[in-house]
Amino acid sequence: MSFSITPLLVGVRNVDQGIMTWQRGYGKRIWLPIWSFLLREKGGEGRILLVDTGLEDFVPPQEFIDETGLDAQLMEDALAAVGIRPEDVWGVINTHLHDDHCGNNPLFPNARIFVQTLEAEACRNPHPVDYRYDASYIDGVNLVELDGDAEILPGLKVLLTPGHTPGSQTVVVETDEGPAVIAGMCSNQENFPASGLAVCPGVHCNAYVAHDTAQALKAMRQAGAELYPLHDLTVATRAKA
Numbered sequence: 001m002s003f004s005i006t007p008l009l010v011g012v013r014n015v016d017q018g019i020m021t022w023q024r025g026y027g028k029r030i031w032l033p034i035w036s037f038l039l040r041e042k043g044g045e046g047r048i049l050l051v052d053t054g055l056e057d058f059v060p061p062q063e064f065i066d067e068t069g070l071d072a073q074l075m076e077d078a079l080a081a082v083g084i085r086p087e088d089v090w091g092v093i094n095t096h097l098h099d100d101h102c103g104n105n106p107l108f109p110n111a112r113i114f115v116q117t118l119e120a121e122a123c124r125n126p127h128p129v130d131y132r133y134d135a136s137y138i139d140g141v142n143l144v145e146l147d148g149d150a151e152i153l154p155g156l157k158v159l160l161t162p163g164h165t166p167g168s169q170t171v172v173v174e175t176d177e178g179p180a181v182i183a184g185m186c187s188n189q190e191n192f193p194a195s196g197l198a199v200c201p202g203v204h205c206n207a208y209v210a211h212d213t214a215q216a217l218k219a220m221r222q223a224g225a226e227l228y229p230l231h232d233l234t235v236a237t238r239a240k241a
């Protein structure tokens with residue numbers, strides 16, 4: 001089964017590039033778009049899933065709109081704009097549980113929410129240096145904990161790709177144009193230069209492991225998959241019908 005991909009812009013932050021690329025690009029301010037990826041199963045039951053659910057609430061700065069020509073919306077509004085109600089969502093895959101990737105999880109009453117067990121544990125008992133977990137985003141939802149690589153549906157699987165966080169997962173989606181890979185680490189295109197090694201994410205729980213994950217993602221791109229970094233502006237133009 002293949003899926004369409006519709007990127008929804010559901011948040012934005014203004015940060016230093018070094019948040020994305022370890023020991024590279026420090027001192028350069030960037031817009032950090034926060035995407036939710038809407039997946040629609042083509043054929044079959046036509047199930048609807050989201051990869052990540054963005055920030056709980058925010059107001060896009062006018063400068064972002066002026067400088068990028070993009071506009072960010074609250075999750076409910078972004079879904080309504082493409083004709084989907086929260087109750088239509090069959091499943092949510094959280095790449096990881098930092099607040100900009102799961103902030104709207106409680107919005108979806110009928111969704112099973114797929115996370116890695118390692119990540120759920122990190123969220124419930126966060127290390128003191130990681131202040132971006134909030135267990136309220138996984139309390140009271142229909143959480144499905146995964147232990148490693150797993151098939152979610154035919155044509156849709158997750159790979160355990162730790163390093164950014166203890167249980168980050170990458171999503172591999174079949175589309176009519178070939179496989180798409182939604183990177184299980186906060187990154188933008190600067191992490192994946194055309195030549196040379198991929199760059200370790202600026203935020204990580206283990207730099208060695210995160211470095212290896214970055215290389216694995218780049219290798220998937222080199223093998224022909226389309227790679228979607230979680231925080232890249234170019235995602236706006238990369239919908240798959």
Ligand SMILES: [Zn+2]
Nearest residue numbers: 098100186230
């Ligand atoms: Zn992020």
